[in-house]
Amino acid sequence: MSTLTTQDTFNSILESAPKNFTELRSKGKAQYLSQGLPALKDEEYKFTPIRKKIEQTISRFELAKSFEVNALDVKAAIFAGFEGSVLVFTNGKFIPELSSYDTTLTVNEITDQPDLPLGSIAKAEKDPFVGLNQAGFQDGIAISLPKKSKIEKPVLLLSFYKSNEGQVIQPRIWIEAGDFAEASFIDLSVSMDDSPYFVNKVVEIKGGVNSQLNYYRLQNEGKHVIEVSNTETDIREHSRFTSVNVSLSGDMVRNNLNLNLIGSNSEGNMYGLYLLNGKTHVDNHTNVDHTIPHAESNELYKGILADQSRGVFNGKIFVRQDAQKTNAFQQNNNILLSEDAIVNTKPQLEIWADDVKCSHGCTTGQLDEEALFYLRARGIDKTQAKGLLLYAFAGEVLEHIGDESFREYCIALVGDRLGSKF
């Protein structure tokens, strides 16, 4: 176990940061240092001992370098039926030779774009990991969609990760959609082997007016992976943004998802499924900020937890004083399949406007015994009956994945898990 102090832990990463974006990095560093790695007494991380986990697991506080993958690796990672653009990354670095994409998209390495307003959406003062990424990120890409462009087929962001004795990977993605632009992104990560690593990812999405964007993510990496993601988007007038996050594996995963509804008649949707076993710990912190009138947000997160797994859900909804006629809905439902599994769930609504419709609810329980008996009384064996019920439970989240091939892929993964493991 490391005995380094908080500041020292990532010191080498801060010191060896590339010599570009100097002002941005120094701001990020200052923010990170002033907050430090979150401890358990930190309200935002009180159920997720990420600092301890990092200090126990990560032995080399240095950035994992880009490595070689070939076309076969890429082919093997892409799920059946997928058609669309593929952007390949290794340890966060974009690999153009293996990527192929819709020519309507503009794709650049972040380091070639010194004028990008990085950090203007995901702000370093909100979370120390954003600060850490901002100070020390090495690689990443900027994707831009021109005005009125409709990218018919989804864009797969395919990340391969490989680390030597527990290293750090800090990917950074900037997506900018012009007015009326439409696109779906699929964020899929693959571990090359079973070794531990720490991914600290920041995704910023700037949506134009009347834009329609979907961001789907599947977290199904190795069992020793620690991952923190910060995904933040500004949603403008008449726009819709939908996030679907599916977590199936990892050691400790923390997702911060922030939606800022900054234009009227906009809609933000957040869906999540965490299907956990072993000792996997997944923490979803979501935050939707209604700052303007006539906007809508919908949120449904569902968890199925077996063994000694742990789930955390924290859903904040802010409805500012000006945000009259807001509709905000939130739901979190969990099924615990073992006595050792734990869920901490916390809805957090702060409403200053007086003419709004907001609702929230959370449930945590076991599988419905009456439903299970009903299925068994028709001749369906217990394992399959449980599988059917859990599958139906999970299906309510997965049905929000708009791309059929990715939805089918997630359904198949979930089906396999429910058939074999539970």
Add this chain to the structure above:
Amino acid sequence: MLSIKNLHASIEGTPILRGINLEIKAGEVHAIMGPNGSGKSTLASVLAGREEYEVTEGEVLFQGKDLLELAPEERAREGVFLAFQYPVEIPGVSSTNFLRTAVNQVREHRGLEPLDAVKFLSLMKEKMKLVEIDQKLLSRALNEGFSGGEKKRNEIFQMAMLEPKLSILDETDSGLDIDALKVVSNGVNQLKSPENATIVVTHYQRLLDYIVPDFVHVLYKGQIVKSGTKDLALELEEKGYDWIKEEVESKATV
């Protein structure tokens, strides 16, 4: 077909069934009547294998097999069917997928080939007519948003699909208007054959005008206290259950 001997069952330590004896042969229809709380639904639940009930004494043989040893799904595959008093709504599970899984697991147990999608659908179409159930209902999630009558029809529809040997109808008449009752009863009657048997659990005689029993048994305080023909049901309809209670109490004091 079914032989119940001295069956005792309790829930959370409270005895409900206190020595039931009942013999049912193929081709017969038995009605189990009785006042509320007499143990009628408990008997149905114990036969179907509901796990909250603990059988403390006695035995149940179904076609020579020890029924109490079998899991609920094994009983169903052997040919026991319980039409639920309160069918469960299961969101997200499509009626059709559910039934196909069930039918094929039962068929597999009976050594039959699984039905492919085409054969399954044609079987469904045929059986749907029996209970006049709308195909639209079956394209929805299982029982979700169904009216009381639709749920009961769906139970009998499932019964038709699974072709059980012993059907137990637990208060299938409760909450049905007269038209729905006729439809449901008609379905049950059409499924009757010399090879299968039916247990009709009901509080009221009304259902027995449509499903005519060969035997009527009155359950009271966990025992069958009187058995007779369909005339007994009419007598109960006319006189209520009090005279039975009095008869039992006076015997007990002698």
